[in-house]
Amino acid sequence: MTKLSRRNLVAGGLAGAGASIFPGFIKEANAATVTRFNLASPNGQAMLKKYAQAVKLMMALPPSNPLSWTFQWYTHAVPTNTTKAAAIASIFGPNPSPQKALATAMWNTCQAHFNPADEPYFLPWHRMYVCYFEQIIRQVLRDATFSLPYWNYSVPAGYPLPKEFRMQNDPLWGPLFRPNRRAVVNAGQPIFNGIGVAMDLSPTSALSQPTYLPAGVAPGFNQALDQGLHGNVHVFVGNGQGMGSVPWAANDPIFWMHHCNIDRIWVSWNNSGHVNPVTAAWLNKVFVFAGPNGQGVKAVVKDYTNTKKCDYKYDQLIGAPLLVAAATSPSAAAAAPATTVAKSQAGPIALGAAPVRVNVQAAASPAAAAPGATPLAARLSALPENRRLYLVISNIKADAPPETVYRVYLDLPEGNAPSDPINSNYVGSFNFFDAVPHGDDHSQHGSKPVSFDVTNVAANLDARGLLKADHTVTIVPSGDPAPDAKPVVGDISFVEQ
Numbered sequence: 001m002t003k004l005s006r007r008n009l010v011a012g013g014l015a016g017a018g019a020s021i022f023p024g025f026i027k028e029a030n031a032a033t034v035t036r037f038n039l040a041s042p043n044g045q046a047m048l049k050k051y052a053q054a055v056k057l058m059m060a061l062p063p064s065n066p067l068s069w070t071f072q073w074y075t076h077a078v079p080t081n082t083t084k085a086a087a088i089a090s091i092f093g094p095n096p097s098p099q100k101a102l103a104t105a106m107w108n109t110c111q112a113h114f115n116p117a118d119e120p121y122f123l124p125w126h127r128m129y130v131c132y133f134e135q136i137i138r139q140v141l142r143d144a145t146f147s148l149p150y151w152n153y154s155v156p157a158g159y160p161l162p163k164e165f166r167m168q169n170d171p172l173w174g175p176l177f178r179p180n181r182r183a184v185v186n187a188g189q190p191i192f193n194g195i196g197v198a199m200d201l202s203p204t205s206a207l208s209q210p211t212y213l214p215a216g217v218a219p220g221f222n223q224a225l226d227q228g229l230h231g232n233v234h235v236f237v238g239n240g241q242g243m244g245s246v247p248w249a250a251n252d253p254i255f256w257m258h259h260c261n262i263d264r265i266w267v268s269w270n271n272s273g274h275v276n277p278v279t280a281a282w283l284n285k286v287f288v289f290a291g292p293n294g295q296g297v298k299a300v301v302k303d304y305t306n307t308k309k310c311d312y313k314y315d316q317l318i319g320a321p322l323l324v325a326a327a328t329s330p331s332a333a334a335a336a337p338a339t340t341v342a343k344s345q346a347g348p349i350a351l352g353a354a355p356v357r358v359n360v361q362a363a364a365s366p367a368a369a370a371p372g373a374t375p376l377a378a379r380l381s382a383l384p385e386n387r388r389l390y391l392v393i394s395n396i397k398a399d400a401p402p403e404t405v406y407r408v409y410l411d412l413p414e415g416n417a418p419s420d421p422i423n424s425n426y427v428g429s430f431n432f433f434d435a436v437p438h439g440d441d442h443s444q445h446g447s448k449p450v451s452f453d454v455t456n457v458a459a460n461l462d463a464r465g466l467l468k469a470d471h472t473v474t475i476v477p478s479g480d481p482a483p484d485a486k487p488v489v490g491d492i493s494f495v496e497q
């Protein structure tokens with residue numbers, strides 16, 4: 001295959017959208033299945049080297065070119081130092097052009113970080129985004145064999161940001177460096193250092209969701225993965241002008257290795273017998289991307305519920321627990337009625353640098369009225385086999401990324417924050433990655449609740465007599481939050497479902 005010099009590439013054919021330099025090139029590439037490798041493996045390292053070359057080439061293309069780094073980044077979201085309208089005006093000028101029309105259709109379309117109603121499209125939209133980005137790199141490199149490597153941060157060897165992304169002035173790896181990360185991350189420490197724990201990088205809680213969509217207060221696989229592991233990695237790598245903020249995230253080259261791994265977790269979940277939505281509305285949803293020749297393409301969700309259309313496989317999947325519930329209808333769990341056991345006063349509850357303790361009052365219900373029994377203990381003793389207790393926090397919002405995660409505890413004894421953050425009162429953590437308004441229309445940005453299955457934590461505390469008669473939920477920042485973040489949560493409740 002002819003190898004074009006970088007100068008030719010930048011100055012020549014790729015500048016014009018729709019100009020196909022090698023007709024049929026991509027068709028050839030897709031005739032064979034490619035494998036996406038762990039970036040730590042020898043094959044993955046070879047791909048990472050190609051990736052670094054591609055990032056350099058894409059960053060040298062003008063932002064008006066759909067194959068450029070900036071055009072691809074802005075597809076996810078336009079950064080906070082401009083707006084979509086202003087960026088389009090300054091990059092394309094006053095006259096219409098195919099590229100300008102494509103930018104208007106594509107930019108700021110990341111699902112679902114604008115409108116919470118779009119949450120079910122988080123996984124398919126990012127699968128499409130990663131797939132077209134991969135095809136663009138094949139075109140830019142003239143290399144049909146390229147596949148995006150993934151970053152497996154859920155194993156100890158993967159806890160630090162891969163070293164190739166931390167070598168600022170290296171001739172080969174330099175394009176993968178970004179300064180806008182947390183200091184510990186670019187220093188090569190585990191990315192959770194200072195604000196998290198290894199458990200925050202586990203895919204297990206998402207993989208154990210039996211349904212794709214929320215079922216009552218259970219978040220479902222798509223949202224659990226988005227809010228949990230996915231958001232944690234963004235916030236851990238950070239900062240507020242980098243991976244930790246939706247509008248800046250896709251400017252960090254590690255973004256693509258992160259989302260390749262998120263896609264691998266989706267494949268793993270499906271591979272263990274879990275089913276995706278089957279509604280026509282979800283399957284027929286269309287999104288616009290740039291194809292490998294810079295032309296606009298329409299992608300339909302039904303073509304991306306598996307890996308066939310994009311034609312790739314992963315070198316290794318994660319063994320997801322196959323739940324009995326997964327074999328039943330995807331909406332079976334939604335039919336189970338949810339009962340509120342206890343609820344806090346209506347929010348918003350301001351979070352800051354100090355722990356916040358919230359009283360959660362028992363709902364007036366006969367089951368909770370047994371003398372001497374705490375509301376949760378009463379529920380636990382009568383809990384049917386097929387039901388669980390959840391802690392639900394509604395209306396999570398912040399003015400800016402807090403650049404830390406918050407930990408949640410049930411009936412934590414009064415006094416100082418626990419010396420071991422993962423103690424027997426620990427329920428889990430949540431982040432604000434998807435809870436900061438951005439984009440041209442802030443009013444659209446609502447928020448999704450987060451929920452935690454607290455059945456085991458409550459049962460363990462109950463067995464040791466440590467559940468309180470009046471329950472409290474304590475929310476503790478795991479590091480100093482950014483001063484302008486002003487994070488708040490709405491009310492907090494315990495729900496049986």
Ligand SMILES: [Cu+2]
Pocket residue numbers: 230234249259
């Ligand atoms: Cu992301």
